[in-house]
Amino acid sequence: MEILVVLEHNNQTIHRMSWEAVAAGQSLGKDLNLSTTILIMGSDVSTLAKEAATKDITEVLVAEHPLLETYTADGYARTLTQVIESEQPAYVIMGHTYMVRDFLPKVCAILKQPLFGDNISYRIENSTPIFIKQIFQGKLMAEVSPQGNQPYLVTFQSAAFQSESVHRGAGATIRNLSITLSDEIIKTRSEDPFQETTIDVDLSSADIIISVGRGIGKKENINLVKELAEVMGAQIACSRPVVDAGWLPPYHQVGSSGQTVSPKLYFALGISGAIQHLVGMKGANNVIVINKDPNAPFFEIADYGTVGNILEIVPKLTEAIKGG
Amino acid sequence: MKICVLVKQVPSSDALIKLNSDSTWIKEDTVVFAINESDSFALEEALQIKEQTGEGEVVVVSLGPDRAQRAIREALAKGADRGIRIKESFPYSSDPFEIASLFAAAIKDDNFDLILSGLQSDDLGSGQTGVILGELLGMSTATLVIETELSGESIRVKRELESGWFQWVAMTLPASITIQSGINSPRYASLRGIMSAKKKEIRLIEKNDLSGSIPSLQSIEHVYLPQKTKRTEMITGSIDQVVDKLSEILKRNIKIL
Ligand SMILES: Cc1cc2nc3c(=O)[nH]c(=O)nc-3n(C[C@H](O)[C@H](O)[C@H](O)COP(=O)(O)OP(=O)(O)OC[C@H]3O[C@@H](n4cnc5c(N)ncnc54)[C@H](O)[C@@H]3O)c2cc1C
Numbered sequence A: 001m002e003i004l005v006v007l008e009h010n011n012q013t014i015h016r017m018s019w020e021a022v023a024a025g026q027s028l029g030k031d032l033n034l035s036t037t038i039l040i041m042g043s044d045v046s047t048l049a050k051e052a053a054t055k056d057i058t059e060v061l062v063a064e065h066p067l068l069e070t071y072t073a074d075g076y077a078r079t080l081t082q083v084i085e086s087e088q089p090a091y092v093i094m095g096h097t098y099m100v101r102d103f104l105p106k107v108c109a110i111l112k113q114p115l116f117g118d119n120i121s122y123r124i125e126n127s128t129p130i131f132i133k134q135i136f137q138g139k140l141m142a143e144v145s146p147q148g149n150q151p152y153l154v155t156f157q158s159a160a161f162q163s164e165s166v167h168r169g170a171g172a173t174i175r176n177l178s179i180t181l182s183d184e185i186i187k188t189r190s191e192d193p194f195q196e197t198t199i200d201v202d203l204s205s206a207d208i209i210i211s212v213g214r215g216i217g218k219k220e221n222i223n224l225v226k227e228l229a230e231v232m233g234a235q236i237a238c239s240r241p242v243v244d245a246g247w248l249p250p251y252h253q254v255g256s257s258g259q260t261v262s263p264k265l266y267f268a269l270g271i272s273g274a275i276q277h278l279v280g281m282k283g284a285n286n287v288i289v290i291n292k293d294p295n296a297p298f299f300e301i302a303d304y305g306t307v308g309n310i311l312e313i314v315p316k317l318t319e320a321i322k323g324g
Numbered sequence B: 001m002k003i004c005v006l007v008k009q010v011p012s013s014d015a016l017i018k019l020n021s022d023s024t025w026i027k028e029d030t031v032v033f034a035i036n037e038s039d040s041f042a043l044e045e046a047l048q049i050k051e052q053t054g055e056g057e058v059v060v061v062s063l064g065p066d067r068a069q070r071a072i073r074e075a076l077a078k079g080a081d082r083g084i085r086i087k088e089s090f091p092y093s094s095d096p097f098e099i100a101s102l103f104a105a106a107i108k109d110d111n112f113d114l115i116l117s118g119l120q121s122d123d124l125g126s127g128q129t130g131v132i133l134g135e136l137l138g139m140s141t142a143t144l145v146i147e148t149e150l151s152g153e154s155i156r157v158k159r160e161l162e163s164g165w166f167q168w169v170a171m172t173l174p175a176s177i178t179i180q181s182g183i184n185s186p187r188y189a190s191l192r193g194i195m196s197a198k199k200k201e202i203r204l205i206e207k208n209d210l211s212g213s214i215p216s217l218q219s220i221e222h223v224y225l226p227q228k229t230k231r232t233e234m235i236t237g238s239i240d241q242v243v244d245k246l247s248e249i250l251k252r253n254i255k256i257l
């Protein structure tokens, strides 16, 4: 087998980023002239397997075991390891999700095979992919070259590939694999996932959002942003470090572990623009960025930007808007 | 309770990043370095667990060049008991498997009950080291942890999942756990801490003494500045000019005022 794409699911639906991983697998397959297979792990996944079989792939592999009913890092890592050992794919591709972060490095450790994580693309050189990822929180890009032998474990960042571009096929065959797992190898016990009801401010319907990052410097300075928000009729959002420092309550946080917003205007003040923040606001119609660092990654997706000190600009802007 | 904390020294979050002359890494001489953000939360968690249980030690472990000694000293000043540094020089390893294998070789005889690390380094951002290390040492592992509850031989941790979901996971020790930022409020070093840190032990290990059979499975060959995907209209001028132009844009272009 050549390319193995592993789907993630919550027993009912396939994760959005898994379809992006299928698109990545099909793309790599086309470039390297390799066939693509899909793997689903779980305890009762036949419906999901049928859905996967509609894609343009060679085969759907199903690894079912009662111990895979709820996700555990050990259960998933041991199962994938067995599949890789028996099927010998050259590439194993997944989306860079929270679940993948949790178990895929274990597969790397067990098999001693490299994990190329969180890529945004790849290019082919001498029939081998060079993986391209962000480093320094998006301030630089890096080209990463494999050194050992295949298989290579590869994950792609959210939106690196488009799920809409997945090709449909004539109906792939489904093959069940037998997996050996025992209770002892599963060292963690997972409790049911839950949501915390702390969302007092629903930013998702806000038209104008002023979002503040660590660049604001200290808690007292948040008032400068509040005054601007008031004269603009805007809601206030922020990046994670602002919440971590206790400068604003958690429900203001935008990003992969916060809210997802799509306002008419997202006005980013002193936020660097790490991907985990950007995924929460990519749907904004207009983006204005003020940052003192001309290379801040946020400028890459800004409609309007200015390099400067928010502590100087924000109070003056408030006055200017107040004055009409 | 013997706790190991992995602490990496990385450019501070508002460092201006420039490329080195052959575009293989950053230009380091103008950069201010600091403890990796999530690692400082991991360190605080370790110190709090030690204080709760009232016994044991917190050992700070780092792989890095001589400048990394400062990050270890800072951790010792905050209350860690001793340090271990695996010495490396440029070019640094960029393979998390290799890095975790070096740590495994360096600490395997210490028999730690708990390894705490950051969920991701702010420079390489692999998000793998703590999990690989735990697996190599046969430990339980958990990632993205934002709360810990220790009871005897086991630990229960609250994990962050996607889109506002959480989950508690319980496991037996020894365990390697990666810490998400915001789990606690990292302390500052006291003057007394800073003084006493000077007397604490930092064991130095040569990377080459460990790396005999450890392969590097991947490497960063080339780095570059990202290309802009969107045409950004940059507003320049004096502060007053910038403010005028911004209000214009809000009124005329985005039409929200
Ligand atoms: C699994 C995971 C989930 C995450 N989830 C989220 C999330 O949901 N939301 C989120 O935001 N982050 C999240 N993060 C963290 C994210 O990776 C970044 O660390 C974070 O977004 C950085 O916040 P920041 O830009 O405010 O801070 P920094 O990176 O410290 O940037 C501060 C910026 O302010 C600028 N600045 C400083 N002073 C001034 C000034 N006076 N005037 C103008 N500019 C100034 C600096 O140049 C810099 O660009 C997550 C990370 C991980 C690993």
Ligand SMILES: Nc1ncnc2c1ncn2[C@@H]1O[C@H](COP(=O)(O)O)[C@@H](O)[C@H]1O
Residues within 6 Å of the ligand: B006, B007, B008, B009, B036, B038, B039, B061, B062, B063, B064, B096, B099, B116, B117, B118, B119, B120, B121, B122, B124, B125, B126, B127, B128, B129, B130
């Ligand atoms: N060179 C290093 N020295 C100390 N700790 C490290 C090093 N590299 C990685 N780590 C630890 O592993 C975590 C994850 O790093 P990474 O896998 O590079 O994202 C970091 O937050 C640190 O806690």
